[in-house]
Amino acid sequence: xxxxxxxxxxxxxxREWIILLAALLLASGLAYLKPAAASPGGGAxxxxxxxxxxxxxxxxxxxxxxxxxxxxxxxxxxxxSQRELYLTFDNGYENGxxxxxxxxLKAKGVPAIFFITGHYVKDKPxxxxxxxxxxxxxxxxxxxxxxxxxxxxxxxxxxxxxxxxAVSELTGQQEMAFLRxxxxxxxDRVLAVSKEHGYTSVFWSVAYRDWEPNAQRxxxxxxxxxxxxxxxxxxxLLHSVSxxxxxxxxxxxxxxxxxxxxxxxxxELESKTY
Numbered sequence: 001x002x003x004x005x006x007x008x009x010x011x012x013x014x015r016e017w018i019i020l021l022a023a024l025l026l027a028s029g030l031a032y033l034k035p036a037a038a039s040p041g042g043g044a045x046x047x048x049x050x051x052x053x054x055x056x057x058x059x060x061x062x063x064x065x066x067x068x069x070x071x072x073x074x075x076x077x078x079x080x081s082q083r084e085l086y087l088t089f090d091n092g093y094e095n096g097x098x099x100x101x102x103x104x105l106k107a108k109g110v111p112a113i114f115f116i117t118g119h120y121v122k123d124k125p126x127x128x129x130x131x132x133x134x135x136x137x138x139x140x141x142x143x144x145x146x147x148x149x150x151x152x153x154x155x156x157x158x159x160x161x162x163x164x165x166a167v168s169e170l171t172g173q174q175e176m177a178f179l180r181x182x183x184x185x186x187x188d189r190v191l192a193v194s195k196e197h198g199y200t201s202v203f204w205s206v207a208y209r210d211w212e213p214n215a216q217r218x219x220x221x222x223x224x225x226x227x228x229x230x231x232x233x234x235x236x237l238l239h240s241v242s243x244x245x246x247x248x249x250x251x252x253x254x255x256x257x258x259x260x261x262x263x264x265x266x267x268e269l270e271s272k273t274y
Contacts, residue, residue, distance in 0.1 A: 044149035047184035072191035074201040078233035079271035097246035111265035118143035132171040139178040204237035219247035
């Protein structure tokens with residue numbers, strides 16, 4: 001083989017080694033990115049979507065965290081033998097739609113809970129006061145919306161206390177009984193510390209990708225996503241930054257009632273299902 005041929009052969013072998021090395025690195029990276037269910041003691045879980053299809057109840061039995069939710073009394077589903085719905089909103093920041101949402105809830109006589117952050121309390125105090133004045137529950141969504149599984153017990157406590165204090169000073173509301181972990185990320189420690197401070201952690205059984213204000217698709221998209229997932233005992237998660245949600249809300253309420261559902265406040269949820 002001439003010199004040029006040997007050079008080509010060497011390059012081919014090097015390329016093969018590079019491809020093999022890349023494959024090994026990719027495989028190890030994928031292994032690292034597996035869900036944290038393998039280490040429920042300290043690893044984090046992301047609640048994600050648990051969709052109901054055709055009226056069937058959504059399930060968390062294969063997620064690796066069912067026992068943790070049950071141990072700490074967290075809410076995922078209400079009483080699935082009753083046609084009751086629990087409407088919950090996440091309010092990390094204001095996008096101009098919460099006043100209209102409150103208008104619809106008032107006109108329809110529907111209770112809700114709004115999970116708010118420190119930013120929301122500081123930025124929109126009048127809306128927070130209106131929520132409380134109109135009889136809605138206000139829940140804790142943390143002060144700065146961190147991944148609470150990645151911070152200390154003391155930091156978790158501070159995140160929760162700052163929201164509760166700010167809301168109390170603003171509205172006179174002393175009780176704050178419900179927490180929604182920011183980003184839906186949690187572990188055993190997050191639920192345990194929250195429970196120590198008197199909170200029931202609240203997840204959801206109806207949700208869809210609605211939190212991107214620049215990716216709205218019209219009221220019917222929101223309506224169809226919610227109505228397709230309705231089931232007895234549903235805890236519905238909606239983000240108030242969504243124009244689609246705001247425009248669909250009245251129709252969702254009317255259609256749900258037409259199907260025999262009633263809307264109840266979260267503090268009247270008496271039976272939890274796991």
